[in-house]
Each structure stands twice: as structure tokens, then as C-alpha cells.
Amino acid sequence: MHTGAVHTGAVHASAVHWTDPARQAAFNAWLAPLAASLQLRPESLRPASADASFRRYLRLDAVDGTSRIVMDAPPDKEDCRPFVQVQALLQAAGLRVPQILAWDETHGFMLLSDLGAQTxxxxxxxxxxxxxxxxxxxxxxxxxxxxxxxxxxxxxxxxxxxxxxxxxxxxxxxxxxxxxxxxxxxxxxxxxxxxxxxxxxxxxxxxxxxxxxxxxxxxxxxxxxxxxxxxxxxxxxxxxxxxxxxxxxxxxxxxxxxxxxxxxxxxxxxxxxxxxxxxxxxxxxxxxxxxxxxxxxxxxxxxxxxxxxxxxxxxxxxxxxxxxxxxxxxxxxxxxxxxxxxxxxxxxxxxxxxxxxxxxxxxxxxxx
The missing domain is CATH 3.90.1200.10 (Aminoglycoside phosphotransferase (APH), C-terminal lobe)
Incomplete structure (x- = not known):
């Protein structure tokens, strides 16, 4: 069950806490080439919303002032495949859903378009x-x-x-x-x-x-x-x-x-x-x-x-x-x-x- 409104205010990057240094390193290695190719600003990474599951969402800015969402879903606790399947079904039905811009299935990282900060x-x-x-x-x-x-x-x-x-x-x-x-x-x-x-x-x-x-x-x-x-x-x-x-x-x-x-x-x-x-x-x-x-x-x-x-x-x-x-x-x-x-x-x-x-x-x- 999704639990709440995303934060709209600017949050310092240090607000993103990692309990597993190896996972943090894997994330940084995944994000770096994406940031270069998609003109993203990794230093702007901040929490976007809490979740009742083990999944969390982060927000980061692009150079052009727009923003993207990162899903952090540890694969030993969360399976991202249903998200990918249902996203395609909803999109085919004509509903507005986040676009999947990049997905590291092995590590459980996903880059998504940002539907906004207001529920x-x-x-x-x-x-x-x-x-x-x-x-x-x-x-x-x-x-x-x-x-x-x-x-x-x-x-x-x-x-x-x-x-x-x-x-x-x-x-x-x-x-x-x-x-x-x-x-x-x-x-x-x-x-x-x-x-x-x-x-x-x-x-x-x-x-x-x-x-x-x-x-x-x-x-x-x-x-x-x-x-x-x-x-x-x-x-x-x-x-x-x-x-x-x-x-x-x-x-x-x-x-x-x-x-x-x-x-x-x-x-x-x-x-x-x-x-x-x-x-x-x-x-x-x-x-x-x-x-x-x-x-x-x-x-x-x-x-x-x-x-x-x-x-x-x-x-x-x-x-x-x-x-x-x-x-x-x-x-x-x-x-x-x-x-x-x-x-x-x-x-x-x-x-x-x-x-x-x-x-x-x-x-x-x-x-x-």
C-alpha cells in the first residue's frame, strides 16, 4: 500500500540514507552513465515518497529543470516485474502512468518519468x-x-x-x-x-x-x-x-x-x-x-x-x-x-x- 504524498520541498542529497554500502555503490555505478546520457544531476537526489513496502522512491533533477523518479526496490524483498507488466497494461488502456526510462532488474533500480509532486x-x-x-x-x-x-x-x-x-x-x-x-x-x-x-x-x-x-x-x-x-x-x-x-x-x-x-x-x-x-x-x-x-x-x-x-x-x-x-x-x-x-x-x-x-x-x- 502506497503511503503518501511525495515531498515537494527541496531536500538536501544527504537525506537519502543507505543502510547497505554495497547497494549504495551499485546504485551510484548504475546512475552515473544515465546521468551523463540523460543530463541528470545526481547531487539533487532526495526522498520523494515513503512506501509501506520495502520499496522507496527518490526524486532527482535534470539540467533542464525537470525531474525524474528513481525506484529503489531491493530484489530480495521486491519483485519489479509486476510493476513493469501492469505499467504496460495501464498505458495500453490509455491511462497516464510513469514511463520506464531505465531498469536494472538485477539490482532493483528503475528510472521513471515524474508524474508530479501532488497527490x-x-x-x-x-x-x-x-x-x-x-x-x-x-x-x-x-x-x-x-x-x-x-x-x-x-x-x-x-x-x-x-x-x-x-x-x-x-x-x-x-x-x-x-x-x-x-x-x-x-x-x-x-x-x-x-x-x-x-x-x-x-x-x-x-x-x-x-x-x-x-x-x-x-x-x-x-x-x-x-x-x-x-x-x-x-x-x-x-x-x-x-x-x-x-x-x-x-x-x-x-x-x-x-x-x-x-x-x-x-x-x-x-x-x-x-x-x-x-x-x-x-x-x-x-x-x-x-x-x-x-x-x-x-x-x-x-x-x-x-x-x-x-x-x-x-x-x-x-x-x-x-x-x-x-x-x-x-x-x-x-x-x-x-x-x-x-x-x-x-x-x-x-x-x-x-x-x-x-x-x-x-x-x-x-x-x-
Missing amino acids: AIERLDPANPAAAHAWYLQAVDLLIDWQRASRPGVLPAYDEPLLRRELQLFPDWYIARHRQATLTDAQQTTLARAFDAIVAQNLAAPSVYVHRDFMMRNLMVGADERLGVLDFQDAVYGPVTYDIASLMRDAFISWEEDFVIDITVRYWEKARRAGILGAASGSGWGADFGDFYRAVDFMALQRHLKVAGIFARLTLRDGKPKYLADAPRFIAYIRQTAGRYRELSPLLRLVDELEGTQAAMGYAFGRV
């Missing part, structure tokens, strides 16, 4: 959804182009074992390690039944290309105000509901339900016209918006349970505590969705027990 989330104000509308519609258009290009057998399948492995991060890391709770037999049964219902709903949707982290933090604003796409290396072939769920139930920014529904309806209408969903699509699935919205909710729930586990793991195993600060947003999403569907009410009670909160009383008088 789309930086242009959003949660208190002003009207101003956010156009950015979301542009993101929806990118999503339609990406999904329209889908073909089976190209990307790894987002299948039941993978969905369940991701869900298991919630009990393994969020419940057991972060909350330090041990579930009773009854609670384990509740969780297993909820997971069964979630996975069944997820797998009922037709499959398309899935970015897997399609949210405003991973969309970059170009000088022409067009959005570019980053952090796509984990793309899979899976539920059509996934990327719209990621976009609208964002890890880092929340919107009122009427805004979420408004954009989701617009996506649904465009997807039906494009033959991705609905009666004219190959599957015929998703013709009713109510059924589609429920499916998006269940897909978002799978994602939020997974991400709560991932954020706990990043904090407890990887020493990156800032991620868990966003955990309350996920728990709120989980509670909101579980409270909306009767079959998930046992899951809501379980989460309330874990969090030490009680569901607001007075449902007979309207939600409070």
Missing part, C-alpha cells in the same frame, strides 16, 4: 464535497478505461484463497496482536460466518482488472490537471466492485453517504454503458443499482478488515506506527457497513465487544 488527496477538502466532485468523476473515467481493457489470464486471479488470506489478517494481527484479545468459540464462529458471507458476495461479481489500491492518495495531479496512476504493481484480475469500493471508502479520507452514493451511481451508469456491468455485459450482473451497491459495500468490508490487519502489522512488526492512527476510520467503516445489513449484525456486535463500544441504542426511533 489528488491534497486537492480535496472533506468539508467541501462539491469541489471534490470533478476529481472523483475523472477518477471514475480512469477506472472505466482500465476495466474496459480487461482480459482473463493476464493478471493473477483475485480468488477465494487470496480473499480469505487477506481477511485472516484481521483476526491474526488486529484482534490477536493489536487488541491482544482471544476470541471465544462463539466469537470465532461469528467471524467465520461473516467471512463466508463476505467472500460469497465478493465472488459473485464478474472479474475485471483490479488496481487494488485505487484511491486519491495514489492518483497524481499533473500540470494539466489530468490524473496519473501510481502504486499499481499489486494489480489482479478480480471483482469489478473492488476499485470503486477503494475509491469511495478511502483509507485516508471519508465522505458523507450521499456523496459516496452519487459518485458510485455515476460509475455504475458509465460501467453499464461500457458493457462492464448490467444486462448488456457478458455476465449480465449488476443491472440493479441496489444489488450493485450492496456488493460494493461487502467488497469494501473485505478490504477494511484486511487493511485494519495490515495497519496493525505495519505498526507491530514493521515499526511504522503512523498507519494505526487511521485504524479508527476503518473500524468506523466496518461498523457502518455491518450495521446496514441484518446478516452482518453479529459481526457488528463482535466488533463492538472488541472495541469496547456499544451500538447506539434507539434504532426503533431512527438511528442516533
Whole structure:
């Protein structure tokens, strides 16, 4: 999961820290001829963005004042081949993605074009959804182009074992390690039944290309105000509901339900016209918006349970505590969705027990 806005200010080159002198030497040897041939300034090298993985991004300037991005991905920890494959797929689908200018596959260094220093989330104000509308519609258009290009057998399948492995991060890391709770037999049964219902709903949707982290933090604003796409290396072939769920139930920014529904309806209408969903699509699935919205909710729930586990793991195993600060947003999403569907009410009670909160009383008088 890509974790944040790139730094826009000038950073002194000494800010780039290397823990392995041999890797630093290999990097310098790789960059030197590129710098000469592409008119780059190695002394301008500086951090560009953090990443939740072992991958990091650096920025450096060219003599003409433009900039480039360097991906530093140690090959024993990160495989760059999926990045290269998905970059080509996105580009072929007409989306703006970084151009791969040079790649040292052996050492895990890559030189990329720079899509800019501002993520789309930086242009959003949660208190002003009207101003956010156009950015979301542009993101929806990118999503339609990406999904329209889908073909089976190209990307790894987002299948039941993978969905369940991701869900298991919630009990393994969020419940057991972060909350330090041990579930009773009854609670384990509740969780297993909820997971069964979630996975069944997820797998009922037709499959398309899935970015897997399609949210405003991973969309970059170009000088022409067009959005570019980053952090796509984990793309899979899976539920059509996934990327719209990621976009609208964002890890880092929340919107009122009427805004979420408004954009989701617009996506649904465009997807039906494009033959991705609905009666004219190959599957015929998703013709009713109510059924589609429920499916998006269940897909978002799978994602939020997974991400709560991932954020706990990043904090407890990887020493990156800032991620868990966003955990309350996920728990709120989980509670909101579980409270909306009767079959998930046992899951809501379980989460309330874990969090030490009680569901607001007075449902007979309207939600409070």
C-alpha cells in the first residue's frame, strides 16, 4: 500500500540514507552513465515518497529543470516485474502512468518519468464535497478505461484463497496482536460466518482488472490537471466492485453517504454503458443499482478488515506506527457497513465487544 504524498520541498542529497554500502555503490555505478546520457544531476537526489513496502522512491533533477523518479526496490524483498507488466497494461488502456526510462532488474533500480509532486488527496477538502466532485468523476473515467481493457489470464486471479488470506489478517494481527484479545468459540464462529458471507458476495461479481489500491492518495495531479496512476504493481484480475469500493471508502479520507452514493451511481451508469456491468455485459450482473451497491459495500468490508490487519502489522512488526492512527476510520467503516445489513449484525456486535463500544441504542426511533 502506497503511503503518501511525495515531498515537494527541496531536500538536501544527504537525506537519502543507505543502510547497505554495497547497494549504495551499485546504485551510484548504475546512475552515473544515465546521468551523463540523460543530463541528470545526481547531487539533487532526495526522498520523494515513503512506501509501506520495502520499496522507496527518490526524486532527482535534470539540467533542464525537470525531474525524474528513481525506484529503489531491493530484489530480495521486491519483485519489479509486476510493476513493469501492469505499467504496460495501464498505458495500453490509455491511462497516464510513469514511463520506464531505465531498469536494472538485477539490482532493483528503475528510472521513471515524474508524474508530479501532488497527490489528488491534497486537492480535496472533506468539508467541501462539491469541489471534490470533478476529481472523483475523472477518477471514475480512469477506472472505466482500465476495466474496459480487461482480459482473463493476464493478471493473477483475485480468488477465494487470496480473499480469505487477506481477511485472516484481521483476526491474526488486529484482534490477536493489536487488541491482544482471544476470541471465544462463539466469537470465532461469528467471524467465520461473516467471512463466508463476505467472500460469497465478493465472488459473485464478474472479474475485471483490479488496481487494488485505487484511491486519491495514489492518483497524481499533473500540470494539466489530468490524473496519473501510481502504486499499481499489486494489480489482479478480480471483482469489478473492488476499485470503486477503494475509491469511495478511502483509507485516508471519508465522505458523507450521499456523496459516496452519487459518485458510485455515476460509475455504475458509465460501467453499464461500457458493457462492464448490467444486462448488456457478458455476465449480465449488476443491472440493479441496489444489488450493485450492496456488493460494493461487502467488497469494501473485505478490504477494511484486511487493511485494519495490515495497519496493525505495519505498526507491530514493521515499526511504522503512523498507519494505526487511521485504524479508527476503518473500524468506523466496518461498523457502518455491518450495521446496514441484518446478516452482518453479529459481526457488528463482535466488533463492538472488541472495541469496547456499544451500538447506539434507539434504532426503533431512527438511528442516533
